[in-house]
Amino acid sequence: MTGPLRVVISDDDDLIRDALRDVLDGQPDIEVVGVGRDADEAITLAEQHRPAVAVLDVRMPGGGGVRAAREIAQRCPDTAILAFSAYSDRASIASMETAGAVEYLAKGVPNREIVEAVRRLAGR
Template sequence: MTGPLRVVISDDDDMIRDALREVLEEQPDIEVVGVGRDAEDAITLAERHRPAVAVLDVRMPGGGGARAAREIVTRCPGTAVLAFSAYSDHASMASMETAGAVEYLAKGVPNREIVAAVRRLAGR
């Protein structure tokens, strides 16, 4: 794989979106190619940019992360989905796994874990 690892982020919380973008863009091998605020944004950005990884909030407008994950996995089979949520209950985790998320991280994990998960999902 050559070039930067391309990532799309979608979260309805402005602070979370900005923080995720900052954390990921600090890495020389990662490029955030799109940032959205709902499921529809996530789907559109994934189709437009074909990222290696889509980082999705579980509970966001437009059908939530599960809807976005299902659509992204179907429309962009080369994109891995990382669920990123404040909720770590079984139902939230199960719905994202069923929708196609490869990994699930709870908000508040150390930044190095987020970066490591993105790289892992991209196969780096």
């Protein structure tokens, strides 16, 4: 692949969105091409930008990460989905995996792990 790895982020928490954008955009090989607040925006941004990776909050308005993951997986099959959540219970993880998430990270992990997961999902 040439060019930066394109990423879409969707989370209903302003601080989390801004922090994720800063962490990922701070990498020379990653470009955040869209940031949303809910499932609808996540789906629209994924369709518009066709990112390598979509980072989705599990619990957000519009049906949450489960709905967004399901729709993105169907509409943008080349986009890998990374679930990013404050919730790490088995039910949340299983629902996201069933919806199409390839990996699940709990909020609070070191920034390095987020960057590594995005690169891994994009095949870099």
